[in-house]
Every structure is written in C-alpha cells, then in structure tokens.
Amino acid sequence: MATTTAQLVLTSTDLLSDSLSVSAIATLTTAGSSTGLTGTEGLGRKQTSNTSEYTLFDASQHTDDKAHKIYLKNMSTTASEYFEVQIAGAVVGRLYAGDWAFLPWSADSTGTNCDVDITPSANDMMLEYMLFTDE
Amino acid sequence: MATTAQLTLSSGDIAGDPVNVTKLATLTKADSTNDLDQSTGLNRVHLRSATQKTLLSASATNRTPGDNKAGKVYLINKSEDASLYVTVSINAQTIGKLYGGDFLFIPWSQTDASANIKVAATNWTSSTGDIPVEYALFHEDTDFLTNA
Numbered sequence: 192m193a194t195t196t197a198q199l200v201l202t203s204t205d206l207l208s209d210s211l212s213v214s215a216i217a218t219l220t221t222a223g224s225s226t227g228l229t230g231t232e233g234l235g236r237k238q239t240s241n242t243s244e245y246t247l248f249d250a251s252q253h254t255d256d257k258a259h260k261i262y263l264k265n266m267s268t269t270a271s272e273y274f275e276v277q278i279a280g281a282v283v284g285r286l287y288a289g290d291w292a293f294l295p296w297s298a299d300s301t302g303t304n305c306d307v308d309i310t311p312s313a314n315d316m317m318l319e320y321m322l323f324t325d326e
Numbered sequence: 327m328a329t330t331a332q333l334t335l336s337s338g339d340i341a342g343d344p345v346n347v348t349k350l351a352t353l354t355k356a357d358s359t360n361d362l363d364q365s366t367g368l369n370r371v372h373l374r375s376a377t378q379k380t381l382l383s384a385s386a387t388n389r390t391p392g393d394n395k396a397g398k399v400y401l402i403n404k405s406e407d408a409s410l411y412v413t414v415s416i417n418a419q420t421i422g423k424l425y426g427g428d429f430l431f432i433p434w435s436q437t438d439a440s441a442n443i444k445v446a447a448t449n450w451t452s453s454t455g456d457i458p459v460e461y462a463l464f465h466e467d468t469d470f471l472t473n474a
Contacts, residue, residue, distance in 0.1 A: 195337035195345065199431055201400060201462070203329035206365055211329065213368060213462070215402050215429045223409040223425060231340050234347060258425055262335060264349055271357045276433065281419035282441065284433030287356060287396060291349045293333055294430040295414070295422030303419065321335070321347065 192227045195219045195323060197260070197293060221325045222258040230324035236266070237318045239311040244277075248307040248322060253298040257325035261307065264291040266317040274318055275310040279303050285312075296322075328361050329353045329464060331398070331431060355466045356396040366463040370404075372456035373412065373447035382434070382463055384441040394435045397465040399443060402429035404458040412457060413448045417441045423448070436467070 201213040219228045239245060253259060265274050267288040276283045276292065279299070286292060299305040309318060335347040353362040373379065382399065403412045405426035412424045417440050424430060434443065447457045 193337055193340035195335070195340050197429075198332075198334040198336075199400070199429060200332045200334075201329065202332075206329045206361075206363070206464075207367070211365075213400065215400075217402075217427045217429055220408060220425065222423070223411070225408045227340075229340065231345070233341065234345070258423065258428075262333070262347070270354070270359050273356075275435075278416070278421045279419040281417035281421075282435060282437045283416055283421065284397065284435040285356065285394060286433050287354065289354075290351050290398075290433060291331075291333055292430075292432045293335075294432050295424055295428060297420060297422045299420060305420070323340070 193229050194227050199293070219260055219323050220258065228260070228323045228325055230326050232322045232324065234319065234321045237320065239316050239318070241314055242311055244308050244310045246306050247309050247320060248296070250298040250300040250305040253324060254326045255300050256297050259296040259298050259325050260293070260323040261296045262291065262293050262321040264319040265289065266319055272316055273312045274316065277308040279305045333431070353398055353464050354396065356394060362396065362398070362464045362466055364465050368460060368462045370458060370460045372458050373445065374450060374456045376446055376448050376450050378415065378444045378446040380442050381445050381461060382443040384436040384439060394437060395465060395467045397434040397436060397463060397467065398431065399434045399461065399463055400429065400431050401459065401461040403427065404460055410454055410457050411449060412459060413446045415444045
C-alpha cells in the first residue's frame, strides 16, 4: 500500500477584512476504504496544436465508479489562454493560465461516458496532468 | 487583493521515485491578471439525505449566470468515516465522489443556467450520521447574489 497525500492551502490577507487561511490534507485512498491508492500514470504534459477537443482520460480504460483523482494545470503564461474542462460532456470550467485543479473522478463508463476532455482556447498550449488510479 | 491556492502532491512509494509536486496559483479573473475579489466565505453544511442538493446555483431566479467567469470552488467531505461519500455533479453529470477527508478545487464557469453544482450523500442512512461538508466559492460575478 502506498501513501500519497494531497494538501491544499488557500490564503489571502486582503480578500476579506480578516485574513483567510484554509488548509486541507487528504490521503488518497481507494473507494470507501483507508487503503492507499497504488496506481498512477505519472506526471505528464500534453502539447496541443489546435483548438479541437482532446480526450485526456478515457473512462473505458479505467475501473468504473472508483476513487480516481486528477490533477490538471494550464502551463500557459498568457492570461487569456484557457483550457475548457469537460467531464461526461458537461463543462466544469475554464482553467486559465497558471490555474490548476484537483478533483475526484469516478470514471463512470456504464451509466454515462465519463471521459475527461479538454478544449484549448488557442493553438500550441501545454497542459500538465497526473492521474492517481483506483483500479 | 491576492488570493492564492497551493497544491502539494507527495508520495514516497507510489512510484519508483518519489512524487513531489507543488503548484501555486493566484486566483484571477477571466482573461486577466486582476485578482478575484469576491467570496462566499467558508460554509459548512451537514448532509443527511441521499437526494441531490444544490450547493451552488448557476441559475438563481432573477440573475444572469456568470457565464464563463473565473469562479473557483473548494469543497471537502469532512466525515471521518472513509466509507461515507458525497457524489458531486455539475450540469446534471456526476464528476466524482468525495470520500471522507477528500477535497476538490476546480474552476467553475457557470456556462449556462443548468451548470449548478449539486451534492448528494448517496450512501447516507439514518444510522450513518450526517456528512459534514465545507465549501467556498471565489468569484468575480457581481450578479452572483439573487436579485431581490
């Protein structure tokens, strides 16, 4: 069993009239248990060449309805450039330059096709990603 | 008015070499380097129903959805029971399950009036106890509050 942790720290000294400091740490475990996730596809980068939709993670290639975890980051430094992130065809949101996301992914492939798709706003953009799998 | 979000992923044994990824993002408005300047603050609710509940509405009555704005959502399942999970959906599509202790941090563009973020304590029963959930939205949509 591997031990993998994800820690989030949200801070601001001036968004509110008092300082904001939120911290959360999670140990990545298999669905419904305290057993650590043991699979990863490693840290990767995808260079896109056009503004077409790309399938980043194919749900049919992973175990259905599990506790996979996804990390995404838009490596662009141009503020106007974004990746639109879709899961199961539903738009989650836009990752603008420098933004990252971390989210659970059920990889549902029976009830619906839960692929993770990205659509870059410009040619020649770079996405960094990592998938932790519960297979 | 900077708000930052830092993610650290670390493991000494999930791969042949250690994993240590640290990323810092400053939360900015869409298509700009200006900082996000609004927040709902940190909220806490206790889920005690397997029925879906709307956590964040993209289509509150009398308001225009903040179409393609740069909202950011933080959501955590604070249950200490690893088996209790919260199903998270956007625009009626399930994206994943947050088990006890799991969190997410995602962009939320409120692309249309149906892009609500909903949660359900799917395996909750009267004997499992409540599932506490905390969440915060950082946004730029000045019309996020429902008009009177």
